[in-house]
Amino acid sequence: MISFDTTFLTLMFVPNAKHSEANAKDKVEFLISDIHGTGERIIIPTPALSEILVKSGRAREEIIQTLTKSPKFLVAPFDIRSALELSLMTDAALTRKDKRDGAADTWVKVTLDRQIVAISYL
Numbered sequence: 001m002i003s004f005d006t007t008f009l010t011l012m013f014v015p016n017a018k019h020s021e022a023n024a025k026d027k028v029e030f031l032i033s034d035i036h037g038t039g040e041r042i043i044i045p046t047p048a049l050s051e052i053l054v055k056s057g058r059a060r061e062e063i064i065q066t067l068t069k070s071p072k073f074l075v076a077p078f079d080i081r082s083a084l085e086l087s088l089m090t091d092a093a094l095t096r097k098d099k100r101d102g103a104a105d106t107w108v109k110v111t112l113d114r115q116i117v118a119i120s121y122l
Contacts, residue, residue, distance in 0.1 A: 002043065
């Protein structure tokens, strides 16, 4: 399975989303089509979903409907398995004496990104 983060979700659902990559929205749409052609499902981690829903206003319901009604997507929660993965990632970073593990982002962003990664280990 393949997992999408907030950037991909933004490019999927925000018609005029700006991105530094030329034709980013077209590339994301092609990738989705290509993935669906293989029969694979796309994992949507709930923390990434919540980030896109915060910015989506009236489109919230449409986004939720699209992701939950289609068998092409799997909305995956942060569960016990994900919590274990997150704890292992954080323990490893603490062992290296750098809880952010080299990331320059805030601790909250690092933790949220790790949650997305941990969920993606399905």
